[in-house]
Amino acid sequence: MSDASDRLWADDLSVGQIFEFGEHFVSADELVDFARAWDPQDFHVDPDVAERGPYGGLIASGLHTMSIYQKLNVTGVLTNWRVIAGKRLGDVEFLRPVRPGDTLTGSTVIDAIEFDDRDRALVTSSAELRNTEGKPVLRTVVEAYVHARPDRPRD
Numbered sequence: 031m032s033d034a035s036d037r038l039w040a041d042d043l044s045v046g047q048i049f050e051f052g053e054h055f056v057s058a059d060e061l062v063d064f065a066r067a068w069d070p071q072d073f074h075v076d077p078d079v080a081e082r083g084p085y086g087g088l089i090a091s092g093l094h095t096m097s098i099y100q101k102l103n104v105t106g107v108l109t110n111w112r113v114i115a116g117k118r119l120g121d122v123e124f125l126r127p128v129r130p131g132d133t134l135t136g137s138t139v140i141d142a143i144e145f146d147d148r149d150r151a152l153v154t155s156s157a158e159l160r161n162t163e164g165k166p167v168l169r170t171v172v173e174a175y176v177h178a179r180p181d182r183p184r185d
Contacts, residue, residue, distance in 0.1 A: 037112045040151035040176040051102035051136045058130035064094040089127035112177035121171040132161045149180045
């Protein structure tokens with residue numbers, strides 16, 4: 031985590047800028063534990079049922095995949111920005127299953143920055159999470175408010 035004085039203002043960001051995430055290893059225990067608590071469908075929690083199902087084995091809950099995305103985005107990107115709050119998470123696409131043993135990583139790219147008169151900007155970004163093979167498992171669009179410099183020039 032960066033020192034607050036080192037964090038990026040909305041003014042420091044630019045459209046097209048790409049931020050890379052760290053990595054997260056998905057163990058079988060983590061996958062099953064999450065699913066038991068939050069999405070206890072058989073193909074997430076029962077290896078025998080999952081093996082006979084359409085995925086040929088255990089797969090992570092989409093909610094688990096989203097949670098991993100959020101962790102990687104916060105620890106790798108947002109902790110370095112002067113974030114006020116998220117506004118919207120949308121256009122979520124689950125592109126392929128996440129399996130035990132996968133290591134997930136990804137990136138986010140800034141699509142738009144809209145300043146307002148409240149010393150903030152709405153930053154829209156598109157994110158992708160990829161598996162061990164580099165194949166996308168999730169895509170989403172996020173809008174978050176980020177502090178703007180109070181002394182920035184106004185239009």
